[in-house]
Structure formats: C-alpha cells, structure tokens
Amino acid sequence: MRVIKGFNRAKAVLSREEPTESYPVSPALREGIKKIFGAELEPEEAVRQIVEEVRLRGDAALLDYSLKIDGVKLSRLEVTKDEIKRASGEVSQELIAALKLAAEQIGTFHALQRDNIWREIKKPGSGQLIRPLERIGIYVPGGTASYPSTVLMTAIPARVAGVREIILTTPPKAGGGISPVTLVASDIAGVDRIFAVGGAGAIAALAYGSESIPKVDKICGPGNIFVVLAKKLVYGVVDIDGLQGPSEVLVIADEMASPEYCAAELLAQAEHDPLASAILVTTSRKLAEEVQKEVTRQLKGLSRQAIAGQSLQASGVIAVVDSIKEALKLANLYAPEHLCLMLEGADKYLDKVSNAGCVFLGKRATVVLGDYVAGPSHVLPTGGTARFSSPLNICDFIKFINTVSVDEASFEKLAQAAVIIAKAEGFDAHARAIEKRLKK
Numbered sequence: 001m002r003v004i005k006g007f008n009r010a011k012a013v014l015s016r017e018e019p020t021e022s023y024p025v026s027p028a029l030r031e032g033i034k035k036i037f038g039a040e041l042e043p044e045e046a047v048r049q050i051v052e053e054v055r056l057r058g059d060a061a062l063l064d065y066s067l068k069i070d071g072v073k074l075s076r077l078e079v080t081k082d083e084i085k086r087a088s089g090e091v092s093q094e095l096i097a098a099l100k101l102a103a104e105q106i107g108t109f110h111a112l113q114r115d116n117i118w119r120e121i122k123k124p125g126s127g128q129l130i131r132p133l134e135r136i137g138i139y140v141p142g143g144t145a146s147y148p149s150t151v152l153m154t155a156i157p158a159r160v161a162g163v164r165e166i167i168l169t170t171p172p173k174a175g176g177g178i179s180p181v182t183l184v185a186s187d188i189a190g191v192d193r194i195f196a197v198g199g200a201g202a203i204a205a206l207a208y209g210s211e212s213i214p215k216v217d218k219i220c221g222p223g224n225i226f227v228v229l230a231k232k233l234v235y236g237v238v239d240i241d242g243l244q245g246p247s248e249v250l251v252i253a254d255e256m257a258s259p260e261y262c263a264a265e266l267l268a269q270a271e272h273d274p275l276a277s278a279i280l281v282t283t284s285r286k287l288a289e290e291v292q293k294e295v296t297r298q299l300k301g302l303s304r305q306a307i308a309g310q311s312l313q314a315s316g317v318i319a320v321v322d323s324i325k326e327a328l329k330l331a332n333l334y335a336p337e338h339l340c341l342m343l344e345g346a347d348k349y350l351d352k353v354s355n356a357g358c359v360f361l362g363k364r365a366t367v368v369l370g371d372y373v374a375g376p377s378h379v380l381p382t383g384g385t386a387r388f389s390s391p392l393n394i395c396d397f398i399k400f401i402n403t404v405s406v407d408e409a410s411f412e413k414l415a416q417a418a419v420i421i422a423k424a425e426g427f428d429a430h431a432r433a434i435e436k437r438l439k440k
Contacts (some may be wrong), residue, residue: 001019001140001266001278001280001293001294001312001313001316001317001318001322002317002318003292003318003396004317004318004319004320004373005285005319005320006321007322007326007329007330008283008320009318009319010317010321010330010383011329011330011333013317013319014267014279014317014319014330014334014336014400015333016332016335016383016384018288020223022251023224025043025268029043029225029235033046033256034301035186036069036244037049037423038067043197043226044229045270046200046226047200047226047229047233048202048233049232050065050199050201050204050226050230051200051201051203051204051207053065054204054205054208054210055204057069057208058205058210058211058212059211059212059213062077062191062197062201062202062205062212062213063202064078064209064335064371065199065201066172066196066197066198066201068218069164069198069199069201070151070171070172070199071174071193071199072172072173072174072175072258072349073176074172074176074196074375076198076212077195077196077197077213078193078194078195078210078212079178079183079194079195079344081087081272082278083177083178083183084183084186084187084194084395086180087180087181087183087184087187088180088187090180091165091180091184093179095181095184096184096188097205098151098373099148099181099185099188100188101154101373101422102149102152102372102373103156103188103189105155105373105374105375106152106156106157106375106376106377107156107159108375109374109375109376110145110156110157110160110161110375110377110393110394111136112401113210113393113394114160114394115397117394118130123422124404124405124407124410125404125405125406125407126402126404126405126408127405128398128400128401128402128403129401129402129403130399130400130401131398131399131401132161132162132163132164132325132397132398132399133158133161133163133217133218133397133398133399134164134165134217135163135164135165135166135167135214135215135216135217136158136163136165136166136167136216136217136218136219136220136397137167137168137169137216137218137219137220137238138151138154138155138166138167138168138169138204138207138219138220138221138226139149139168139189139202139203139219139221139222139223139408140154140168140170140182140221140332141170141198141221141222141224141227142170142171142173142178142179142182142198142222144177144433146181146182147182147380148181148182148185149186149371149372150183150221150222150376150378150379151168151185151186151189151191151358152185152188152189152190153377153378153392154220154377154379154392155168155186155189155190155191155223156189156190156385157377157392157394157397158220158335158394158396158397159189159190160392160394160418161396161397161398162259162397162398163397164266165192165193165214165332166189166190166191166192166193167192167193167194167195167200167206167210167213167214167216168186168191168193168194168195169194169195169196169197169202169205169206169213169346170182170195170196170198170202171197171199171202171390172196172198173195176196177196178194178196183238183422186270191267193214195212195213197213197435198227199223199224199227199230199357200226200227200229200230202227203219203227203230203231203234203393204225204230204234205384206219206238207219207234207237207238208234208237210276215238216238216391217238217239217395218238218239218240218241218396219238219239219240219241220240220241220379220392220396221241221379222244223244223322225261228244228245228256230242230246240377240391241392242379242381242385242389243383243384243385244379244381244384245275245321246272246275246276246277246335246382246383247269247272247273247275247277247337248269248276248277248279248337248338248382248383248384249265249266249268249269249279249336249337249338249339249340249367250276250279250280250281250330250331250334250336250338250339250340250341251265251266251279251280251281251330251340252281252327252328252339252340252341252388253280253281253282253284253287253342253343254282254284254287254292254324254326254342254344255283255284255286255287256283256341256343257284257287257342257343257363258342258363259283259287259290259291259293259294260294260298261342261363261366262287262291262294262328262392263281263291263294263295263297263298264298264316264344264366265278265279265298265340265342265366266279266280266295266312266316267295267298267308267312268306268368269309269311269313269338269365269367270311270312270316271302271304271307271308272307272311273307273311274307274311274314275309275311275314275315276311276315277311277315277316277317277336278311278312278316278317279315279316279317279319279334279336280314280317280318280319281318281319281321281327281330282319282320282321283319283320283323283324283327284303284320286322286400288318290319292318293318299312321346322351325352326352328349328352331353331355331356332353332354332355332356333355334355334384335355335356335381335384335385335386335387336346336355336356336357336386337356337357337358337380337381337386338356338357338358338360338367338370339357339358339359339360339367339382340359340365340367341352341359341360341361341362342352342362342363343362346362347361347362355386357380357386357391358376358378358385375389376391376393377392377393379391379392380392412439415434415437415438418430418434419431419432419434419435419438
C-alpha cells in the first residue's frame with residue numbers, strides 16, 4: 001500500500017478523475033472479446049452488438065451468447081419451480097437460517113423507511129400519489145460464484161415497496177444450472193421468476209423483453225463491466241438503479257484504533273476485485289506503520305490472496321494527516337461507497353459527513369455486517385457518485401404522481417398569471433385554453 005503524508009498530497013490522490021463506468025481493459029479481456037466477436041472491439045462496441053442482437057432476435061440471441069460467452073448450452077432459460085424446491089435440500093440448514101435472519105433485518109429496515117416516507121399529499125388544489133413500479137428486474141452476478149446476499153438486498157426492498165412482479169437473471173454455472181443458494185435466497189426474498197442468463201444479454205432482455213423474459217420497468221443490481229455498460233446503454237428504455245463499479249472503503253482512524261481491525265477492514269474490500277479500493281486515513285503515523293505490517297500479515301493465507309494483493313498494490317492507500325477534520329474533508333471529497341469511522345466517540349463526527357454510501361460507526365461496525373445482515377441494502381453508490389446518489393432503497397421502486405384540481409376561487413386567482421406567462425413564452429393556444437374558461 002502507498003503511504004502518503006500530508007493533506008494536500010492526499011487530496012491530489014483521492015480526487016476522482018474518471019467516471020464510475022470507466023474501467024481499465026486488460027489484455028485478457030481484449031483477447032476474450034476478439035475470440036467471441038472475431039474482431040478487436042472496444043467493450044462498448046461489444047456490448048452494443050449484444051444488446052442490439054437480443055433486441056432483434058430475443059431468446060435465440062440469448063442462447064447463442066450463453067454458448068459463446070459462458071460456454072453453456074441451454075435448452076431453456078427459465079428455472080422451474082421444481083428446481084427451486086429441490087434447491088433447499090442442497091443448502092445447509094445453517095445457511096438457510098442465516099439467510100432468513102438477514103431477510104428479516106432487511107425487511108424490517110425497509111418497512112420502517114416505507115412507513116416514514118409513504119405519505120401522499122392531499123390538499124385542495126394539488127396533491128401527490130405514490131405508486132409502486134409494476135415489474136422490476138434484478139441482476140445477480142453468478143457463474144463462478146454465488147451472491148445470495150445480493151438477491152436479498154435487491155428483491156426485499158422492492159417487495160416491501162409493493163412491486164407486483166420481480167424477475168431475476170443470473171449467469172448459469174458450467175453445467176447449465178443455477179447455484180442452489182441463489183435459488184433458496186430468491187425463494188426467501190419472494191422473487192417471482194428466475195432466468196439463467198447473464199451479462200449484457202440479460203440486461204438487454206430485461207429492457208426490451210424476449211419470448212421468455214418479460215420487459216421490466218427498472219433494472220437493479222451490480223455486475224461486471226459488460227453489465228454496467230449495458231445498463232448505461234438501455235437507460236431511458238428502462239430505469240436503472242445506478243452504474244455500480246468496483247467496491248471501495250475509506251477508513252478514518254485515530255491513534256486509539258486497532259491496527260488489526262483496520263487491516264481486516266481494508267482486506268475485506270480488497271478481496272472483492274483487483275480494481276477494488278482500500279484506503280486508510282489516520283492522524284497517527286504509528287498506526288499507519290502498524291496497519292501496513294498487519295495487512296501484510298493478514299494477507300497471507302487468504303483464499304483470494306492474489307486478488308486482494310493486486311487491489312492493494314494498484315489502489316491501496318494509507319494517508320497520514322494532521323487532524324480528524326482533514327480526514328473528514330478527504331472522505332467527503334472521495335465520497336466512498338463505505339466509510340468506516342474507527343474513532344473514539346465516532347457518533348459525534350457523523351454530522352460532518354456529507355458524501356458516503358454507508359457510514360459505519362465505531363470498532364464493531366464492520367462493513368461485512370452491512371454486506372449481509374445489518375438491514376440497509378448493500379447496493380451502494382460507487383466511483384464518487386455518493387456525491388449525488390443514494391443507496392438502493394424503497395424509493396427506487398416507487399414513483400410519485402402529481403394531481404391538480406381547481407375550484408372556482410383558485411381558478412380566478414391563478415388564471416390570469418398563467419395567461420401572461422403563456423403569452424410571454426409564445427404559446428397562444430396555452431393562453432387560449434385559459435381564456436375560454438375565463439369567458440364562461
């Protein structure tokens with residue numbers, strides 16, 4: 001990990017320069033694209049081709065790309081009810097119990113949020129209705145790994161918000177099936193239909209529909225570069241939750257913080273992806289040195305040691321500054337997905353935080369609890385987008401509809417002003433629509 005001393009140097013390093021969907025393209029990725037498409041295409045070009053083919057050819061294109069990209073020959077896309085039922089027998093009762101506890105926590109948190117904001121406006125003259133979306137699509141990464149937590153963290157807020165139908169897509173495993181734990185989590189979360197299809201093709205199918213997969217109103221969930229680029233491309237045809245990039249954490253720690261805890265927090269994010277970012281900002285040079293040693297020690301023996309090592313080498317930063325005030329300025333500048341305040345009396349600094357996806361207060365509040373069981377969704381803004389966007393929540397699954405009703409007194413009060421403004425903008429028919437009512 002790089003060690004940086006001083007606020008100004010740290011500020012230069014932590015200033016965001018690239019948009020959230022901008023990823024380095026490795027030689028292996030370029031070679032993979034060339035092998036699939038028979039030409040040297042940029043990722044954006046490859047995604048555009050996939051999306052267009054799925055839009056035009058539907059299921060046939062999805063089956064073709066499943067074979068080309070995933071190496072899986074499918075005879076059908078939808079997972080049957082029998083497959084979902086059988087999955088519970090292939091997952092340990094201990095894991096099922098843990099998923100049910102997580103689901104309860106997530107449901108409780110989002111029900112409280114719903115009850116806090118679900119207040120329609122009903123007053124003379126104008127108002128506002130609240131309506132849930134009809135059908136949403138969830139993308140869950142898969143293939144080589146399973147992410148049941150992502151199922152819970154996306155489907156449950158939608159269900160709490162009152163979404164009528166939830167469609168889930170996830171890449172098939174090498175044998176063509178879906179991970180049993182993903183199926184179990186989908187059943188717990190109340191997912192209606194599940195399809196074994198991944199990548200940009202899945203996003204295109206959810207946006208445009210196919211013979212098997214219904215078109216949705218909104219697409220949620222994280223994914224790789226192809227998923228992110230496809231979500232960006234179909235935005236406007238459907239809504240999307242955001243363009244989530246690699247995971248990131250920024251830890252602010254004082255001299256009283258545990259080096260062991262700090263190192264564990266950094267590694268927990270670094271093992272996600274070689275492109276993940278793990279950052280420590282501290283007021284203690286001694287802690288900085290101890291954390292660096294502890295990271296090296298804890299890295300050994302991790303099952304994802306190579307991935308975490310690449311992440312720390314590429315993006316790992318330890319910044320030493322003069323005060324907690326400076327540390328908080330850096331955090332708000334960086335706008336991290338996860339912000340950990342490993343500080344004495346962490347609560348008192350919360351009002352100084354303006355940009356973060358989720359804030360974790362004190363030594364016990366590890367990001368890992370937020371990833372799985374704390375309650376708020378772990379689908380968070382990345383790449384600095386926490387400056388202007390929010391974590392996934394029930395507001396992602398509802399819409400507001402304004403209403404206008406006008407009695408005689410209100411009409412007399414407002415009509416002439418509307419006529420004047422309409423004529424100033426050059427819209428005679430607008431003005432006439434008012435004037436005709438004034439005559440009567």
